[in-house]
Amino acid sequence: MTHDLSVRAVDARELMDDPDADIGMLERTYERFRLVNALVSHPGRLYRRDVRPRARRGPIRILDIGAGGGDVSRMIAARLRRDGLSAEITALDADERAIRWASDRDGGAGVTYRCAFAADLVAEGQEYDVVFSNHVLHHLTAPELHGLLRDSAALVREGGAVVHRDIARGRVAYALYGAVTWLLGGTLFRGSFIREDGLISIRRSYTTEELADAVPTGWSVRFGLPSRLELRWDARTARP
Ligand SMILES: C[S@@+](CC[C@H](N)C(=O)[O-])C[C@H]1O[C@@H](n2cnc3c(N)ncnc32)[C@H](O)[C@@H]1O
Secondary structure: OOOOOOOOOOOOOOHHHOOOOOHHHHHHHHHHHHHHHHHHOOHHHHHHHHHHHHHOOOOEEEEEEOOOOOHHHHHHHHHHHHOOOOEEEEEEEOOHHHHHHHHOOOOOOOOEEEEOOHHHHHHHOOOEEEEEEEOOHHHOOHHHHHHHHHHHHHHEEEEEEEEEEEEEOOHHHHHHHHHHHHHHOOOOOOOOOHHHHHHHHHHHOEOHHHHHHHOOOOEEEEEEOOOEEEEEEEOOOOOO
16 A cells, blocks of 8 residues: 655554554564664664763763653663663653553663653653653644643753654655565564554654744754654753
8 A cells, every 4th residue: 555655644543552452462562662773763872962971970860751662761771881870760651551561671770660741740840861752753743742842841951951753754764664564574573563553653754844843943853864853952052
């Protein structure tokens, strides 16, 4: 089936967002996010640019919004430990199924898993040095996106960074993801939503221009390879 990638498929729903989704498929999807993130998300860049320089000045607080299986948070915890640095990391998700799965697999990483919205943390007066999300923006409606940006900017301390990372919509990304997940659909990605939801995610995602138009002032959008968007708020240069 061919899809029109010239506009965002805002009405397409990811299978993992269905409250009645098959729990085995959903858990296999959380498990496989680690591989997908290792291949496309480059979490090491977030660590090197935003986390490590701040952690070198002293212990920091990090918030991962929409953490899903929590693998990015656990990867950051492992790198900090390797570099002799420390941080308090909170992996937040609005879906209790994700939090249950991730907290059962912390494996000594020391991440705190919480089922909540960023707005709940704002109400508690929490503050962080690094606030980030990965593959969350495209899930959100326009009011939810604005709420997430408002809350994440409110949660960052002076000198901190907010970085929301996501897929960029495009024909090449769609074709490549389709080909790779078709090849691995019978093995590594079997019994998960990785292929279907990934393709829907790309259709729901923004282009660089669309995201730049959708966000308030103070946010900057950058395109990166392979087909990535980075939306950044820097508390050093702007306030909400
Ligand atoms: C595609 S998954 C990405 C998971 C993880 N960040 C990763 O990169 O593997 C998106 C996650 O965002 C969560 N989510 C969606 N909207 C959210 C919101 N407003 N606040 C917190 N979590 C949210 C969903 O429950 C889901 O677990």
